Amino acid sequence: MTKVMSFNPHDHEACTASALEKADAYCQKHALKFTPVRRQVLEILCSDHKALGAYEILKRLGPLGFKSQPPVVYRALEFLVAHRFVHKIEKLNAYVACMHHDTSHVPAFLICRNCETVAEAPNKEPSDLVAQIAKTNAFTVEKTVYEAEGLCVNCKEDMADDAR
């Protein structure tokens, strides 16, 4: 089982560079506009393996010459989350850069309630890899959130009815 970077010393410059490169390449390939704000927000989120709230990001955008109204950051986050460059940590109402964008994965996180460092478990299945990752990283899991959102039978049927 691999050790995650977030909780261990590592070449963090490389993290950032790689995340931005991957985003650049992906946007290029899919004709998405990786505009300055979007890029800058991702860069801010890459600056550390911590989850940042929207307003914290906004605060950091100001000095960089960007406008500081909430919609600015929320729109950028919407884009970044939609294309999976960033994940939202629901428990914290905060956002974190994805470190495995090239790999298809079900996001699952180890969140330190003390330092707010977030490690993304590199798992392909929505399974118990998290428990293993936690173990090999000496991370003590205290509380987990696993929420599956989707569509129930009833609503699916209702929608089918409506379509008729």
Next chain:
Amino acid sequence: MTKVMSFNPHDHEACTASALEKADAYCQKHALKFTPVRRQVLEILCSDHKALGAYEILKRLGPLGFKSQPPVVYRALEFLVAHRFVHKIEKLNAYVACMHHDTSHVPAFLICRNCETVAEAPNKEPSDLVAQIAKTNAFTVEKTVYEAEGLCVNCKEDMADDAR
């Protein structure tokens, strides 16, 4: 695999009665104060297998003769969540009554994004029972949130240092 009640016709009076009874008994046993507000909030959450926001609950408390300032409901929810009579659905910033309070379990939910009905998967392990439950209930999982919160090695060490 069992069908969950939330998405299927069932004797819902029994759901409510059972949840309230369990809470009564548990509080009795552990010398917890199951005060009127706390009981009423649980009752409101039991009225349907839907997640309700704090302010929606607050709205319903008013006509019942309770005070309607936010802290009233947040305090009641804090109590109910702490003792696991209620779970918070982080994705929705909403709350749902627990249907398995007597069973030790890792909460995991199937949340319909259309009708906001929430079904709690009755799983003992934080595992893929959810996927199975979803299957036998014809629930289409579109998005999952699995977040493990705890303490990382570094913080644990820091705390050990501080204690010295």
Next chain:
DNA sequence: TTGTGTTATGTTATAATATAACATAAATGA
């Protein structure tokens, strides 16, 4: 190149969620 539709930003205002802080009351237990 001009027009036209589309996507992205700018801007103001406000909604929705949650907590801080301090006061009072009720219950608990020497």
Next chain:
DNA sequence: TCATTTATGTTATATTATAACATAACACAA
């Protein structure tokens, strides 16, 4: 009874997020 803790009452405010509408930039066909 008095002291202590626990629960409520109350006001104010913090934090997170979105609605709504205006403008700009961009894409691309006529």
